[in-house]
Amino acid sequence: MELELIKLTQTQFDELVFASENTSIKISYFFDKHTGEVGMLGDDIEVDPVLAECIEEEFGERYIRVPKIESRQSFEDMEKFTETIQDQKMKRSIERALSGGKGVFRRFKDTVSDDRELLEQWYKFKEQMNKERVLKMFEEEFIKLIIK
Structure with a gap:
């Protein structure tokens, strides 16, 4: 086709x-x-x-x-973003936030929100991933x- x-x-x-x-x-x-x-x-x-x-x-x-x-795809984006973080202390905090079950999205956002620059990086990362995903879909x- x-x-x-x-x-x-x-x-x-x-x-x-x-x-x-x-x-x-x-x-x-x-x-x-x-x-x-x-x-x-x-x-x-x-x-x-x-x-x-x-x-x-x-x-x-x-x-x-x-x-x-899908929420599964958004979760994978959070994991991929976490891999890019250089600050090891922040990276471990985010990994802990991602390790729980219910409320994981809120915990991730709350943790990332502690650092304004990191939050902006997350939004840019997420936007780019979603744009690529829509093109692929x-x-x-x-x-x-x-x-x-």
Whole structure:
């Protein structure tokens, strides 16, 4: 199967990445392959009935569900980020935060938040990982996103 090429602005791509990060079970995001826009449908939000009908009628051809980044993938990102930390004391603190079960995401963020510079590095790292992941997820759907 041949890759479908879709050109997006940086803003459209950023919206797509944001949608893929949103793991709410009450909201579903859909990507319009013609316009590059992201639409959302959900029980607790006001829905444009025209958009809902279009998505239903053209699902698979024009609209596809935006793939979601799984919590397992986010956890792996935290582990990879931890490997990049030079300060051994901070690295051990973060490794301890990651070693527990429930509440691991909160503990990680709380620990990283102790160092403003490290927190900024984490956000940049996470953003880059998610951008790469979205590009890969779309290629698995035979869509190559070209960011202008």
